[in-house]
Amino acid sequence: MTTENTHLEKRSLKNVVIRFVGDSGDGMQLTGTQFSATSALLGNDIATFPNYPSEIRAPQGTVYGVSGFQVHIGESAVHTPGDDVDVLVAMNPAALKTNLSSVPPGKTIIVDTDSFTKKNIAKAGYEENPLLTSQMDPYVVIEAPITSLTLESIKDIGLDKSSADRSKNMFALGMVYWMFSRPLEHTIDFFKKKFKNKPLVIEANIRALKAGYNYAQTLELMPSPFVVLPAKMEPGTYRIINGNTATAWGFMAAAEKSGLELYLGSYPITPASDILHELAKHLHFGVKAFQAEDEIAGVVSTIGASFAGELAITTTSGPGLALKGEAIGLAIMMEMPMVIVNVQRGGPSTGLPTKTEQSDLLQAMYGRNGESPAIVIAASTPENCFDYAFIASKLAVEHMTPVILLTDGYIANGSAPWKIKTVEEMPEIKNRKVTGVEGTYEPYERDPETLARTWAVPGTPGLEHRVGGLEKQDITGNVSMDPENHQHMTKIRQEKVDRVANYIPELEVEGAQEGDLLVVGWGGTYGSLFTAVNSMYENGEKIGLAHFNYINPLPKNTKEIFKRFKKIVVCELNMGQFHMVLTSHFPEFEYYKHNKIQGLPFSVVELMNKFQQILDNK
Amino acid sequence: MTTENTHLEKRSLKNVVIRFVGDSGDGMQLTGTQFSATSALLGNDIATFPNYPSEIRAPQGTVYGVSGFQVHIGESAVHTPGDDVDVLVAMNPAALKTNLSSVPPGKTIIVDTDSFTKKNIAKAGYEENPLLTSQMDPYVVIEAPITSLTLESIKDIGLDKSSADRSKNMFALGMVYWMFSRPLEHTIDFFKKKFKNKPLVIEANIRALKAGYNYAQTLELMPSPFVVLPAKMEPGTYRIINGNTATAWGFMAAAEKSGLELYLGSYPITPASDILHELAKHLHFGVKAFQAEDEIAGVVSTIGASFAGELAITTTSGPGLALKGEAIGLAIMMEMPMVIVNVQRGGPSTGLPTKTEQSDLLQAMYGRNGESPAIVIAASTPENCFDYAFIASKLAVEHMTPVILLTDGYIANGSAPWKIKTVEEMPEIKNRKVTGVEGTYEPYERDPETLARTWAVPGTPGLEHRVGGLEKQDITGNVSMDPENHQHMTKIRQEKVDRVANYIPELEVEGAQEGDLLVVGWGGTYGSLFTAVNSMYENGEKIGLAHFNYINPLPKNTKEIFKRFKKIVVCELNMGQFHMVLTSHFPEFEYYKHNKIQGLPFSVVELMNKFQQILDNK
Amino acid sequence: MTDTNKPVYTFKDFASDQEVRWCPGCDDYVVLRSIQKALPLMNRKKEDFVFVSGIGCSSRFPYYMDTYGIHGIHGRAAALATGIKLANHDLSVWIATGDGDSLAIGGNHFIHLIRRNIDVNLILFNNEIYGLTKGQFSPTSLIGQKTKSSPFGNIQPPFHPGELAIGSGSKFFARVAGGDTKLQQRIFVEAEKFEGAAIIEVMQNCVIFNDGAYDKYTDKAVKSDAQLRVEHGKPMIFGKENNKGLVLEGLKLKVVTIGENGVTEGDILVHNAIDPDPTLHLMLARLEMPIVVGVIRAVPGKTVDELCNLRLAETRAKSPFKSVNDLFASGETYEVK
Amino acid sequence: MTDTNKPVYTFKDFASDQEVRWCPGCDDYVVLRSIQKALPLMNRKKEDFVFVSGIGCSSRFPYYMDTYGIHGIHGRAAALATGIKLANHDLSVWIATGDGDSLAIGGNHFIHLIRRNIDVNLILFNNEIYGLTKGQFSPTSLIGQKTKSSPFGNIQPPFHPGELAIGSGSKFFARVAGGDTKLQQRIFVEAEKFEGAAIIEVMQNCVIFNDGAYDKYTDKAVKSDAQLRVEHGKPMIFGKENNKGLVLEGLKLKVVTIGENGVTEGDILVHNAIDPDPTLHLMLARLEMPIVVGVIRAVPGKTVDELCNLRLAETRAKSPFKSVNDLFASGETYEVK
Numbered sequence A, B: 001m002t003t004e005n006t007h008l009e010k011r012s013l014k015n016v017v018i019r020f021v022g023d024s025g026d027g028m029q030l031t032g033t034q035f036s037a038t039s040a041l042l043g044n045d046i047a048t049f050p051n052y053p054s055e056i057r058a059p060q061g062t063v064y065g066v067s068g069f070q071v072h073i074g075e076s077a078v079h080t081p082g083d084d085v086d087v088l089v090a091m092n093p094a095a096l097k098t099n100l101s102s103v104p105p106g107k108t109i110i111v112d113t114d115s116f117t118k119k120n121i122a123k124a125g126y127e128e129n130p131l132l133t134s135q136m137d138p139y140v141v142i143e144a145p146i147t148s149l150t151l152e153s154i155k156d157i158g159l160d161k162s163s164a165d166r167s168k169n170m171f172a173l174g175m176v177y178w179m180f181s182r183p184l185e186h187t188i189d190f191f192k193k194k195f196k197n198k199p200l201v202i203e204a205n206i207r208a209l210k211a212g213y214n215y216a217q218t219l220e221l222m223p224s225p226f227v228v229l230p231a232k233m234e235p236g237t238y239r240i241i242n243g244n245t246a247t248a249w250g251f252m253a254a255a256e257k258s259g260l261e262l263y264l265g266s267y268p269i270t271p272a273s274d275i276l277h278e279l280a281k282h283l284h285f286g287v288k289a290f291q292a293e294d295e296i297a298g299v300v301s302t303i304g305a306s307f308a309g310e311l312a313i314t315t316t317s318g319p320g321l322a323l324k325g326e327a328i329g330l331a332i333m334m335e336m337p338m339v340i341v342n343v344q345r346g347g348p349s350t351g352l353p354t355k356t357e358q359s360d361l362l363q364a365m366y367g368r369n370g371e372s373p374a375i376v377i378a379a380s381t382p383e384n385c386f387d388y389a390f391i392a393s394k395l396a397v398e399h400m401t402p403v404i405l406l407t408d409g410y411i412a413n414g415s416a417p418w419k420i421k422t423v424e425e426m427p428e429i430k431n432r433k434v435t436g437v438e439g440t441y442e443p444y445e446r447d448p449e450t451l452a453r454t455w456a457v458p459g460t461p462g463l464e465h466r467v468g469g470l471e472k473q474d475i476t477g478n479v480s481m482d483p484e485n486h487q488h489m490t491k492i493r494q495e496k497v498d499r500v501a502n503y504i505p506e507l508e509v510e511g512a513q514e515g516d517l518l519v520v521g522w523g524g525t526y527g528s529l530f531t532a533v534n535s536m537y538e539n540g541e542k543i544g545l546a547h548f549n550y551i552n553p554l555p556k557n558t559k560e561i562f563k564r565f566k567k568i569v570v571c572e573l574n575m576g577q578f579h580m581v582l583t584s585h586f587p588e589f590e591y592y593k594h595n596k597i598q599g600l601p602f603s604v605v606e607l608m609n610k611f612q613q614i615l616d617n618k
Numbered sequence C, D: 001m002t003d004t005n006k007p008v009y010t011f012k013d014f015a016s017d018q019e020v021r022w023c024p025g026c027d028d029y030v031v032l033r034s035i036q037k038a039l040p041l042m043n044r045k046k047e048d049f050v051f052v053s054g055i056g057c058s059s060r061f062p063y064y065m066d067t068y069g070i071h072g073i074h075g076r077a078a079a080l081a082t083g084i085k086l087a088n089h090d091l092s093v094w095i096a097t098g099d100g101d102s103l104a105i106g107g108n109h110f111i112h113l114i115r116r117n118i119d120v121n122l123i124l125f126n127n128e129i130y131g132l133t134k135g136q137f138s139p140t141s142l143i144g145q146k147t148k149s150s151p152f153g154n155i156q157p158p159f160h161p162g163e164l165a166i167g168s169g170s171k172f173f174a175r176v177a178g179g180d181t182k183l184q185q186r187i188f189v190e191a192e193k194f195e196g197a198a199i200i201e202v203m204q205n206c207v208i209f210n211d212g213a214y215d216k217y218t219d220k221a222v223k224s225d226a227q228l229r230v231e232h233g234k235p236m237i238f239g240k241e242n243n244k245g246l247v248l249e250g251l252k253l254k255v256v257t258i259g260e261n262g263v264t265e266g267d268i269l270v271h272n273a274i275d276p277d278p279t280l281h282l283m284l285a286r287l288e289m290p291i292v293v294g295v296i297r298a299v300p301g302k303t304v305d306e307l308c309n310l311r312l313a314e315t316r317a318k319s320p321f322k323s324v325n326d327l328f329a330s331g332e333t334y335e336v337k
C-alpha cells in the first residue's frame, strides 16, 4: 500500500498518460489544463480528454459526481489521450473507485488520504477503506494528506475554510509537476492574471502549488521524477487549442478570408455550446452570435442571414440536428450557403449528453424529407477542427449549398497543440455574390462547372427575386410543379453535390500503401486509429489507414485505394453507419466492421487486438 | 376536328381510362368520384387518381388552376388508374392544353366549346383556338356547348347564374354515363341526400345530368356507347375506399381489436390531413383526434397518450416527419408503442405538396440522432392501407416500439373497391399492459422472445416508475451513463426491431417464381409494377415481382428470393433509396435501378419498356 | 433608416410578374394592393425591401411582390426575418403570415420576435382558419366552429392576437379590416416608420372556408358602429353619427353617446398609443364591440437588431484586434524550434 | 376529480430511491420537498400522479418522485402532459420545467397548453438562466446579464412569465419564492384543486450560475417589505409592520401606508382572484416592488381535456355504431357475387 516495497528506477519515458480525478467541485479540469499547457510549453506534444458528469455539481463524494481530465504527453507525436493511465491522481474514494480499472499494475496512484473518511468510503460504494486492502497491492500508491497539508500551508493568509479547501488541487498539481520536472511559472502566471482582483486567492493557490512541489521533493517515499523530453514537432509558433475553439476560429478565419461577416444562429446544447460561447466573445471581428429561442429558429435565422449575404452557420448536437432537418431541406432548395455543425454525442434521444459517439452520420446524410443531398464533412482532431470549419465555409460559399460539419464530444473538448495559422496562408474563398446583371436576373442560372447559382443579396438594386421551398423552375427560380422540371432539378441538386468531389483532396493512406489490411475510419477516431495502425505498421504489418474527412461526396480515389488491400475494416463509434454508406457505394468489397458504442473513444490496445485478429484469421 | 371522318365500331372494352379535367371550381373531383362509384356498383373494378393544384381556387381558366380526376374501370382487376386516357373530358382550353399529351391518337375528347373564348384560349397559352387547328385531327373530338346547354336546361328554376354554371359538370357526366351505359340513379340519390335542404341545387344538378345524358343519346356525332362488363372480383360486400380513409379505419379496427382507445395527435398537412378529418368524425368509437399546435406537439402528445395507455398514432407528410424526428427518438428510448404515418409527397422542403413521391424512405429509417432503429412498413394500395394501419398498430403494441407507416399521396387519394372486413376476421392484438407484479416493478424487463418490455400505465397501483430520454439501465430503467450498459442497450434496441422479422410474413413473388428478371418495388407503386410485370409474364417472360411492404426489418427470405433471378431491378419514385438499403444489406447482388422523380406514378408502358430493355441487354 | 434621395415609385413597381393565385374575392388581394400602394410612400429604395413568409394562402405574398423575398417553411417566417435583420439592419423587412403560420406552428418565433422587438413589420392575415390546407380550425377559430378537423365544432378556445402579442412584450400592435385598404395603407406606413416589431392583425375574410367571419364588424350596414378607429392623440369617437365614444368606468371600458346623459366630447378618452403601460391598450385590444382598429399601441423602444449592430460597431472600433491573426497570436503561445 | 377513500401518505411515499443530484443549496431541493409534502394533502391516490418534464436541472424532478413520470425532451413537457391528460382525464398531471425549457424552446407548447386550459399543474422553475448547460442566458434573463453566451451582457429583453401566460389566456397564475416552502405547499394544493392549466412561477435561485437573482425579494432583511402575498378575498396588505397596502390610482397600482395620509385598511384593494377580467391581475403580475406572490389569478373555466372527454362520452352513448363493423357496413356498399 505504500511504495516501500517497490523499487522504481528513474525513467525517461517517451509518453506518459496522467489522469486527474476528483469531485466535480475539485477543479480537476483546471488542474488538467494547467498540466497540459505547461507540458506543451516545454515542447511536448499533448492530447487531452476531459470527462465530466452531466450534473452541474453532483453531491460531493458520489461516484456519479466524479470529474476527470486525462492528458497524454509525449516526446514524439501523440494522437490520443492514451488508453492506460501511468499516473492517476485521485482526490477521493469515489474517484479511485471509478478509475482504478484504467490503471495497469505497476503504475502510480496518488491519493488524498484526508478524503478517505468513513462517509466518503461508503458513498463511493466501498465496504472498507480500499487503501487498506490488497487490491492496491499491484500499484505504486502515494498516499498524501493533501487536504490538511494544503490547509496548513495557507492557514495564515485568512481565507475561509471552503475557499482554502479549493486550493488542494494545486497541491496535487505541485506534486505532479515535481514528478515530471515541470516548472511552476506558467501556472503561477495564470493565477496572477486570472484573479487579478483577488490577491488572497492568488496567494493561496501559489502557496498550495509550491507546497505540493516541495512536499514531493522532500518526501522519501516518492519515486524519482519521470522525464519526458520535448517532442519533435514542426518548428513554429504553437498554442493549445480544443476542438470547439478551433471550430469557432476556423469560421472566423473563413469570414475574414472571404470578406463576409460571420453570423451564428444557435441554441445551447452540450457539447456544442462552447462554440457559441467562443464566438460570442468576438464582437470585434463583426461576429454576430445569436442565441435563438430553439434550434429551429437557430437554423432558420441562419438561412435568413445567408440570404442577406453573411457567412452563416449554426451549431448543435444530435437532438438539435434532428430539429433542424426540415429547415436544412429549405436551404437545399433555396441553394443557400451555410454550415451546420453537429458536435456528436451519445444517442439516441437525450442519450449520453456528455459522452462521445459517431452515431449521427446517417442523420446528417438523410435526416430530411425528400431527395435532399448536402455536403457532409468531418473533422478528425481537435486542431483540424480549425481547418474543416474553414473548408466547410469555403465549400458552402463556393458551391452555394449547405454543408454539414461533423465533430464529436471527444475532439470538441480535447486539446492539442496547434501550429498557429494565419489568414494569409489559408486558401482563397470566392463568394458568388453578384452586384448587377444584363437583362433580368435569373437566380437559378448556374456556373457550368460547379453548378452553383449566384448570390444576389437584398440591398442590391435590380436583382430583386424570390426564393422558397416549393420546387423551382430551372433558371428562373419561379415556382414550378412541372414533372420534368422536378426530375431535372432533383438531379441537378444531386449533381451539384457530387461534383464537389472535384474540389476536395484525394484520400491518402497512412502506413502501408497496399497490402493486407486497410483500416477505414472517419472523424474523431483518427488519433486512436492512427496510433494503432502506425505501431503495427512499424512492427512490419502491411496495414494502412484510410481516414475520411469527406463523407459526401466521397473522395474520387476511394475505390482505387480500397482495391489495393486484401481486407478492409471499417471502425466507428456507432453500429456501422459509415460501413453502410461505403457498402452501398462500393458493394464490390467485403468489409469487416469494428464498432464500439460506449460513449468512449476507441482504445489503441483494443484496436490493435482487433486488427491482429483480422490479419490472423482467414 | 369533328368526328365526321372517323368510323368507330361499337366496342366492348376490357378496361377504359376516363379523365375529367377542368378548373378547380368546376367540380371535377365530384364528377370523377360519381363516375367511379356508379361503375363500382355495376361490378367494375376501379382505380382512381385525383390530381389537383396546390392553390385552393386558382384564377379561372389558368393552366395551373386545372384540376383532374382519372378513373380506370375494368372487367378484370385493375391495379392502376391507367396510363393512357381513352376518354378525356376537358371543360376549358387550359384543361385541354395540360392533358392532351396523355391521350393517344384515336381516342375520344369531349370539350365544352362554350369555354373556348378568346380570353380562355389566351389564358391557356394557346395562340389560336386549338379546336380549329390540325393538332386535334388525330382524336375523336366531341364538341358540345356544355355551359349554354346546361343553363338552358335549368333556366326556369330560378337559380342565380353562378350556381347554375356550377351544374355543367353534371351535364358532362351525363354524357359520359350515356357513353358507358351507366345508370343515373346513384348520382341522383347522391344529390338528394347531400343537398337535402337545397331543393334548387338538387333540381339543377339532376336536370343537368339528364340533359347531358339525353344530349349524348340524341346527338348524331356521338360514337356508340362503350361497354365495360363487370369485373370478376371475389364475391362479397364491397365499398369504394381511398387510402387515407382506409388508413383511418385500419387504426379504428386495431383499437377495437386490441381493446385500446385510439388517440391521434396530428397537425394538418397535405396529403395526410384527410386521415385527421376522418378520425375526427368518429368520436362515437372513442377516437380522440387532437389537432395540435404543430407536428412536434402532435407526436409528443402521442407519446404522452401512449404512456397513458392508448393506441396512439400521429399522421403527417415529409416535412412534418422531419420535425418529429427528435421525438421519435424519445419514443424509441422509452420503448413506447406508437405509429407514425407518413403520407409521402414530393420533396425536398415544401417541394410538390400535392404530388406523390417515395423519397422519405431514408428519412424514415435514419432521420433521428443516434442509433435509433424503428420498424418501417409501407402500404401499397388504397385498400391495403387498412391492413397496414392495422398491422402497424399490432407491431407497435406487441413489440413496444414506434412503427413508421409509409403511404403516399397517390394511394392516399386514390380509390379502389374494398372488400369489407370485420373486426372478427382481423388477427389478434395482444397488448403488454401489466396490472401488478411481484416485488418491484422493473420497467425494462423484457419478453425473452420479442424483447418487448411491459406497459405499466398511470393509474395502476404499485407500478409507479419513470422513463425518459437518457440512456436507461437494463432491467430497472434507471438513468445510466455506464459504457457497457449503453452498448448493451443499443444492441437490444436493434435486436428487438430485427426480431420483428419473425413476426411478419415472408416475401412473396408474383409472376415467375424464378428466372430472368426480378422486379423489386415497395409501397404505393404496386399497381403499376404489378400490371407491367403481369402482362409481360403472361406474354411468356420469366419476370417476377417482389413487392415489399416490410422495409425494416426486411422479410427473412429476401435473399433467398433474390438468388432465384438472373437480374434484379429496383423501381422507385425517388433517386434510389430502397436500392441503397438493399445494397447495404445484400451487397452480393447486382441491382439495376429504375427511378422516376416527377411527382407522378410510374406508367405501365414506361415500366414495360424498361424491363424489356433490361431483359434484352447484356 | 431612410435615405433622402429616393427614386419615385408607383404601386406597379412592386408587382411581380407572377400571376396572383388566391381565390377570387379573397381579402388577400386587398392587402396586396394596399402594400403595393403604401411602399412608394415610404421613401425607401426598392432593393431594400424584403418580404418573408411561411406557408399558407397568405404566405404566398412574397411571390407577388417585386422585391427580395423568401417563401419559407411553415411557421418560420419570424425566424427568417430575424436572421435577415441581424445580418443587415438597414433593410425593411416584412412578414406575411397566417393565423396558423404564426400562432400555431410558428407561435414560438412569433412571441420571441416580439420579445426581442426585432425591427420588422408583421402582417398577420387572421382568417380564423387554415386556408391552404383546405379548412381546418386554427388557434384563432371560435369555439363551436365547424371545420374539417372539428366536424362537431371546435372546443379549443382561441388566442387573441393582440393580447398574446402584448403579453409577449409587444410595443406596436395594430388591427384593421381585410377590406379597408385606406386604413391598411396608413398603418403600413406607420409600421415602417416604427422601429421595432410592428404587429398588424388583418381581419381577413376567407371566402371559401370561413366566409363572413367578420361580417359583424365589416358589413356596410354596421361597420361604422362596430369599428372604432383609434388615432394617437385623438378622442376615441365612432359611430354612424360620430357621437359614440369610450370612457373608463373603474377598470372597464364603456361605450357612451355624446349628448346623452350629459356626456360631452371632453369626457371621451383620448388615445395614447405611446404609453408604455399596456393596461389601456390591452383593454382596447380586448374590446369586442366596437372592435378597435388602427394603431392601438406604438411605444418607442430598443430593438435587438439595432443593439446588436451598435455594440458590434463600438466593440470593433475599440478593439486592438484587426484580424484573427492577432487573436491567434495573442495570449499563451509558445515556440517550437 | 378526487375520490373519497384514500390511503394516507406521508412525504416519504413520494420520494423515489434515486439520489437527488442538484447542486447543494439549489432551491430545487426546496420545491421537491414542498411537493412531496403537499401531495399527501391532496386526497388522491398515489398511482394517479404523473410528473412530466423536459430537460434542464429542474426537469430532473420526475426522477426524484416515486410516482409515474416522464423525463422528456427539451421543451416538450407541455405536449407530453397534454397527451396524457387527453388520454386519461382522471390523472393528476404535473409539469416541472425551467425558464429555458418552457419559455425558450418550449414556448409554443407553453402558450398552447394555457390556451387550451389543459388541467395540469405547471411549476416553472425560473432561475433566469440555463442551469444544466452551464450558464447561458434564458428568455427571462435580465438585460445586461453577463453569461457564457452573453459575455458583454444580454441584450434580449426578458419575458414576464405572468404577462405571457395571461396574454395566452391563462386562468390560473401564481408566483412564489424558491425558498418559501410553506407558500409553495399551499399553492400546490390550490393548483391541484383548480380545474385547468395552473401556472406556478417559482423564483428559483441557481447558486452556481445566477446566484442572488432574487435577493432583493427574498433576503431575510427585505422580504416582508418586498413581497406582497395575495389571497383571494383578503386585502392586499404587506410589510414588516403589516401596514402597507395597494390602492388603485387611475390605471396604476400604488403602495400606501395604513395610518398615513388618512389611509385606512378599508381603502386597500381586496384581492379577487376569480375575476375573469385580467386587467387587475396583470397589474399585480407586473408589479415590481413589492413583488406579488400567491395565487394571483384563478378563474374557473372549461378545460379542453374535460370537454373532449365529455363529448366523447355523449356521442358514444347516442351513436348507433357500436363497432367499426357497423361503420364499414354503413352507407354505400355493394355486393359482388
Ligand SMILES: Cc1ncc(C[n+]2csc(CCOP(=O)(O)OP(=O)(O)O)c2C)c(N)n1
Binding pocket: B267, B268, B269, B270, B295, B319, B320, B323, B350, C055, C056, C057, C058, C059, C073, C074, C097, C098, C099, C100, C101, C102, C125, C127, C129, C130, C131, C132, C133, C138
Ligand atoms: C411543417 C408543415 N406542417 C404543415 C404544413 C401544412 N400547412 C400549410 S399551410 C398550413 C396552415 C395554413 O393556415 P394559415 O397559416 O392560417 O394560412 P392561410 O392559408 O389561412 O392564409 C398548414 C397546416 C406545412 N406546409 N408544413
Ligand SMILES: Cc1ncc(C[n+]2csc(CCOP(=O)(O)OP(=O)(O)O)c2C)c(N)n1
Binding pocket: A267, A268, A269, A270, A295, A319, A320, A323, A350, D055, D056, D057, D058, D059, D073, D074, D097, D098, D099, D100, D101, D102, D125, D127, D129, D130, D131, D132, D133, D138
Ligand atoms: C433539443 C435540445 N436542445 C438543447 C438541449 C440542451 N439543453 C438542455 S437543458 C437546456 C436549458 C436548461 O435551462 P432551463 O430550462 O432554464 O432549466 P434549468 O437547468 O435552468 O433548470 C438546454 C439548452 C437539449 N437537451 N435538447
Ligand code: SF4
Binding pocket: B056, B057, C021, C022, C023, C025, C026, C027, C028, C057, C058, C127, C131, C132, C205, C206, C207, C208, C209
Ligand atoms: S382559401 Fe380562403 S384564404 Fe385561401 S385564397 Fe381562398 S379565400 Fe383566400
Ligand code: SF4
Binding pocket: A056, A057, D021, D022, D023, D025, D026, D027, D028, D057, D058, D127, D131, D132, D205, D206, D207, D208, D209
Ligand atoms: S446549476 Fe443551478 S439550477 Fe442547476 S442544480 Fe445547480 S444550482 Fe440548481
Ligand SMILES: [Mg+2]
Binding pocket: C056, C098, C099, C100, C125, C126, C127, C128, C129, C130, C131, C138
Ligand atoms: Mg389562416
Ligand SMILES: [Mg+2]
Binding pocket: D056, D098, D099, D100, D125, D126, D127, D128, D129, D130, D131, D138
Ligand atoms: Mg433555468
